[in-house]
Amino acid sequence: MKQYLIIGNGAAAVGAIEGIRSVDKNGEITVISRENHHVYARPLISYYLEGKTDLKHILYRPSDFYEKNSVNVLYGEEAVSVDPDGKTVALKSGKKLGYDSLCVAAGSAPFVPPTEGLGSVPSVHSFMTLDDAETLKSSLTPDSRVLIVGAGLIGLKCAEGILGLCKEITVCDLAPRVLSSILDSDCAAIMQTHLEKMGIKFLLGDTVEKFDGSTAHMKSGCKVGFDVLVMAVGVRANISLVKEIGGECGRGISVNEKMQTTLSDIYAAGDCTESFDITSGTRRVMAIMPLAYMQGHCAGVNMAGGTESIENALPMNSIGFAGLHCLTAGSYDGECYEERFEDGIKRLYVKDNLLNGFILIGKIDRAGIYTSLIRNRTPLDTVDFELLKKFPALAPFGRTYRSEKLGGEV
């Protein structure tokens, strides 16, 4: 019986489990989980604070998931090193586990930049785990003033989550705009205006020079008093387990289209990896939930002797705040088609007869039709793109496509 070992217990691990079981019903699967929780949906921790989900519904898979898939989960255990020759993984607790095939699905960790005086702050938080969310919640009172460092996806989702649990929230970021990794300044301005209407304050293009207890001294010279601090500057892929034993790594663990690392019988999936992005033509870390699951599944199938590959990965994001949604995909490179409307924008980027990326704010219906054009690398001269760019629909794809997709199984 084959022994499968998975490090980490997030979406990528679930993908790996389901991938393995789609091929091999009998092999022994062991999961090493640092967190003491049944797998939950990490992006839902802000919704949990907002009261839009609870500890039952936050579970990414039903409570009998491991049992049904005959998975042995070692909760509260941490992998500290891998021996690729002896094919074992050492745990912090001193245990050693053998494997035939290993999947590193270790995710990422918050990056906290060294800042003068950070040690003097009484209440410092990260926002990555359910435990982080619980601790943050218990440190908030209706009178709390919260400072969030980082106006990216995690910082802003955190802000939305705690808006009703505290008195005021200030978000600062070195970048001059919100969501700087996915939005340009025009689009970011739309989101920022909306977030400000919700009651969130911003200090952008500014950074904390030093902390002094409950005061942040900003580079601009202003001072921000706060009771609770959340550091959400960014995340770093957990690559050390593979890097230490000579596996190729960039910012993430390098994987090929089968999710193999450069070491034999060691696979990697999810936020800890970097892989090929078809829209930029480069290898990059694409830390998103859909890809984490799909990469995990791909790794699992291959670990169990099946074949699966991912050859069309692209970065994409769907983020919304109080009813205003922003959907983005691909790279913003190429000729731009733009439509603006009240509280929203549509931007499509076309390059070499292909749709290469888009930003949609406000009007987002049927956005997946655009994503599929990017993913499938559909030559735009084979569809009626003049029509499509105004309305995402199936009519512009023509009859043959339709009879295939609507008249048969897909």
Next chain:
Amino acid sequence: MKRVYVNEKWCLGCRLCEYNCAYANSGESSMIKALRKKAIRPNITVEEDGDINFAVSCRHCRDPICVKSCISGALSIKDGAVVVDHDKCVGCLTCVLVCPYGCIREGEGGAVQKCELCLNNSFGEPACVKGCPNRAIVFEER
């Protein structure tokens, strides 16, 4: 598995399927109560291409990208049909971002809505198909 398939040459573009869908999923006992003075939000959409019409609803894909992409685990496959757990869904719209056919949409009350083949309502079989006057959509095995 039985799915809803389109015969576009028979479609009259009458949009009855949209109304039947909205009614079937309204939970109301009469069509009048369900649809009167309301903008309907059906799970099937009639499109137009010149003088051709056709109705689009969830394909219940064999390897559904929406299910694989759902950030909460709210989407799953139940006996071949792709269904939404409305209590789990947080309305993030990642599924809207990935569905290649544009068949899942924002619903009322925070969760998304999509065709569930009327397995989740009192109709038990697709109301759109049942009401189509010209058999332009059919529910069958292919």
